[in-house]
Amino acid sequence: MIMTEVPEGLNYTKTHEWYRKDGNTATIGITDYAQSQMTDIVYVDLPKVGDKKKAGDVLLTIESVKSAEDVYSPITGTVTAVNEEVAKHPESINKDPYGSWLVKMAIESEGEHLSASEYRKLIQ
Incomplete structure (x- = not known):
């Protein structure tokens, strides 16, 4: 079994996104587990700044040599920045999934999320 990194201090979703809260802003990316399942990432279709999303909505799409996967918004809010x-x-997502954030959003409300320990149990 390949060990995947699951840093403490982040919130996780069952669909393999992570987000870090900083005041009213959420910085969002995909987990190490997600990038390892996708293999070599070749394209990211980012949303536009100003887009409004509800928790669970498709936020963006990531394409790899293996597949195209939707990334879901872990929160309800407005996109304030894209990376x-x-x-x-x-390919930076494969190398550093927690350093390679995808979008930042102003938080209106949070969806369901998991702690690091809960997420580790999910992916075991």
Whole structure:
């Protein structure tokens, strides 16, 4: 079994997104487990700043050599920033999934989320 990294201090979803709260802002990405399942990521279709999403809505799509996967919004809110560097260098998600954030959103409300220990149990 491959060990995947699950840092403490982040919130996780059952659909393999992570987010970090900083005041009223959520920084969102995909987990190490998700990137390892997708293998080589080749394209990220980011949303637009100003897009409004509800928790559970498709936030963006990531394509790998293996598949195209939807990334779901873990919160209800508005996109305030997108990581253009990830769009230019999508392989950075494979190298550092927790450093390669995808979007930042202003939080209106949070959806269901898991702690690091709960997420570890989910992916075992």
